[in-house]
Amino acid sequence: xxxxxxxxxxxxxxxxxxxxxxxxxxxxxxxxxxxxxxxxxxxxxxxxxxxxxxxxxxxxxxxxxxxxxxxxxxxxxxxxxxxxxxxxxxxxxxxxxxxxxxxxxxxxxxxxxxxxxxxxxxxxxxxxxxxxxxxxxxxxxxxxxxxxxxxxxxxxxxxxxxxxxxxxxxxxxxxxxxxxxxxxxxxxxxxxxxxxxxxxxxxxxxxxxxxxxxxxxxxxxxxxxxxxxxxxxxxxxxxxxxxxxxxxxxxxxxxxxxxxxxxxxxxxxxxxxxxxxxx
Amino acid sequence: xxxxxxxxxxxxxxxxxxxxxxxxxxxxxxxxxxxxxxxxxxxxxxxxxxxxxxxxxxxxxxxxxxxxxxxxxxxxxxxxxxxxxxxxxxxxxxxxxxxxxxxxxxxxxxxxxxxxxxxxxxxxxxxxxxxxxxxxxxxxxxxxxxxxxxxxxxxxxxxxxxxxxxxxxxxxxxxxxxxxxxxxxxxxxxxxxxxxxxxxxxxxxxxxxxxxxxxxxxxxxxxxxxxxxxxxxxxxxxxxxxxxxxxxxxxxxxxxxxx
Numbered sequence: 001x002x003x004x005x006x007x008x009x010x011x012x013x014x015x016x017x018x019x020x021x022x023x024x025x026x027x028x029x030x031x032x033x034x035x036x037x038x039x040x041x042x043x044x045x046x047x048x049x050x051x052x053x054x055x056x057x058x059x060x061x062x063x064x065x066x067x068x069x070x071x072x073x074x075x076x077x078x079x080x081x082x083x084x085x086x087x088x089x090x091x092x093x094x095x096x097x098x099x100x101x102x103x104x105x106x107x108x109x110x111x112x113x114x115x116x117x118x119x120x121x122x123x124x125x126x127x128x129x130x131x132x133x134x135x136x137x138x139x140x141x142x143x144x145x146x147x148x149x150x151x152x153x154x155x156x157x158x159x160x161x162x163x164x165x166x167x168x169x170x171x172x173x174x175x176x177x178x179x180x181x182x183x184x185x186x187x188x189x190x191x192x193x194x195x196x197x198x199x200x201x202x203x204x205x206x207x208x209x210x211x212x213x214x215x216x217x218x219x220x221x222x223x224x225x226x227x228x229x230x231x232x233x234x235x236x237x238x239x240x241x242x243x244x245x246x247x248x249x250x251x252x253x254x255x256x257x258x259x260x261x262x263x264x265x266x267x268x269x270x271x272x273x274x275x276x277x278x279x
Numbered sequence: 280x281x282x283x284x285x286x287x288x289x290x291x292x293x294x295x296x297x298x299x300x301x302x303x304x305x306x307x308x309x310x311x312x313x314x315x316x317x318x319x320x321x322x323x324x325x326x327x328x329x330x331x332x333x334x335x336x337x338x339x340x341x342x343x344x345x346x347x348x349x350x351x352x353x354x355x356x357x358x359x360x361x362x363x364x365x366x367x368x369x370x371x372x373x374x375x376x377x378x379x380x381x382x383x384x385x386x387x388x389x390x391x392x393x394x395x396x397x398x399x400x401x402x403x404x405x406x407x408x409x410x411x412x413x414x415x416x417x418x419x420x421x422x423x424x425x426x427x428x429x430x431x432x433x434x435x436x437x438x439x440x441x442x443x444x445x446x447x448x449x450x451x452x453x454x455x456x457x458x459x460x461x462x463x464x465x466x467x468x469x470x471x472x473x474x475x476x477x478x479x480x481x482x483x484x485x486x487x488x489x490x491x492x493x494x495x496x497x498x499x500x501x502x503x504x505x506x507x508x509x510x511x512x513x514x515x516x517x518x519x520x521x522x523x524x525x526x527x528x529x530x531x532x533x534x535x536x537x538x
Binding site: 068 | 402403404406408409413414481
């Protein structure tokens with residue numbers, strides 16, 4: 001974390017009157033069987049971080065893919081950056097998607113490309129000069145603490161390093177929305193904390209709206225109870241009783257959204273499934 | 280119960296055909312709309328073309344040799360071994376050079392495309408590419424299909440040439456005939472319609488093997504087992520389709536250029 005300000009914007013505060021970055025309304029999808037998601041409605045406001053909780057197999061990853069049009073819903077509408085995308089042709093979706101960043105569950109790095117080419121993929125495709133690509137990639141890799149992996153290939157990286165490279169790839173374009181699909185899944189506690197620290201850093205330094213999918217409550221609570229301190233260049237706990245007001249929760253059960261609210265609401269809900277999940 | 284199974288299978292086949300038609304036509308039209316990834320086209324041309332040269336040379340050479348052996352045995356009964364060169368060159372150029380090269384390259388490259396793209400699908404690399412604002416059809420599929428077409432045309436010429444050389448080797452060293460006579464007959468009876476027939480076919484075969492390899496790769500489901508299934512489907516279907524389309528093209532070309 002030696003380069004905290006590398007990707008920092010000039011003004012991390014979102015405009016107060018801006019509409020939602022993402023808005024889903026009555027979204028349903030199924031794949032040759034019972035519905036995976038049914039009538040899901042929620043939105044993500046500028047600067048907001050939404051933590052999507054739920055046990056494995058309830059459609060969390062599907063929901064993330066719907067948000068940026070990688071999957072199409074059978075019913076409902078999805079508005080991304082103010083544009084309805086649920087029926088939008090694929091060609092028109094590419095420029096919209098490039099404004100968002102996504103970290104896939106298994107990183108989804110291009111195995112045959114070096115870390116430099118993976119992280120700078122968008123810039124390379126846009127034909128940016130090599131010097132500029134190198135500089136931006138080094139900045140992004142410094143942001144995730146992996147500057148030394150510049151010339152390596154993904155198969156030679158550990159699981160945690162691959163996840164951090166994937167975060168660097170998602171952040172290099174200064175996205176207006178970031179989607180994290182189980183970024184700490186399958187990682188050890190120390191590496192998980194490093195990943196969560198990066199997410200907190202992105203949230204607090206850049207105020208980038210995000211949706212984070214996880215089934216690890218510990219990660220979710222850490223996001224709520226911590227802030228990034230630029231002076232110390234690390235994540236620090238908020239004072240007792242305080243939580244991050246822009247970090248809120250969603251919970252899925254069997255394809256339905258059963259909870260949408262703050263950490264306080266989550267801890268005091270009467271919903272039986274939520275209580276069982278928390279316990 | 281059986282009716283239901285037949286009904287489901289028939290619908291599945293029609294659906295696959297529809298998906299393939301849309302996929303192949305979209306990949307084709309992409310060549311005429313920017314962005315065009317020329318670097319990827321050149322890289323694929325190297326992999327498909329240069330990488331396939333050894334197997335094409337060997338298969339062409341030995342096929343020409345076998346043709347010379349078999350034809351000489353039959354032609355000697357009529358005292359017509361002198362036309363061995365004509366037989367080998369016409370068979371290689373009009374038919375076997377294109378078909379054998381198509382099947383050999385399909386075995387090598389349709390399988391490679393299906394497994395490579397299939398692995399990218401199951402590890403979400405294709406989704407990652409789409410999420411990064413890059414169209415996988417343009418970036419991955421179109422360059423592979425057009426590299427297949429361009430390279431199969433050149434590889435077929437190589438195969439034809441080595442087939443004739445293989446026939447010459449057998450004619451001279453095993454059948455102890457005159458090399459000049461062999462090459463004279465091989466050249467003398469060769470006409471432009473024969474060459475056109477031989478060079479039109481690889482254009483279709485390249486399109487078939489490239490589009491089918493990419494099609495099965497891009498619709499892979501079911502993890503690593505699914506990649507295996509996609510690879511098998513790509514090789515089997517492209518090989519069968521090459522032979523079937525060869526029949527149709529030959530029929531059409533013979534009506535245009537009657538012998």
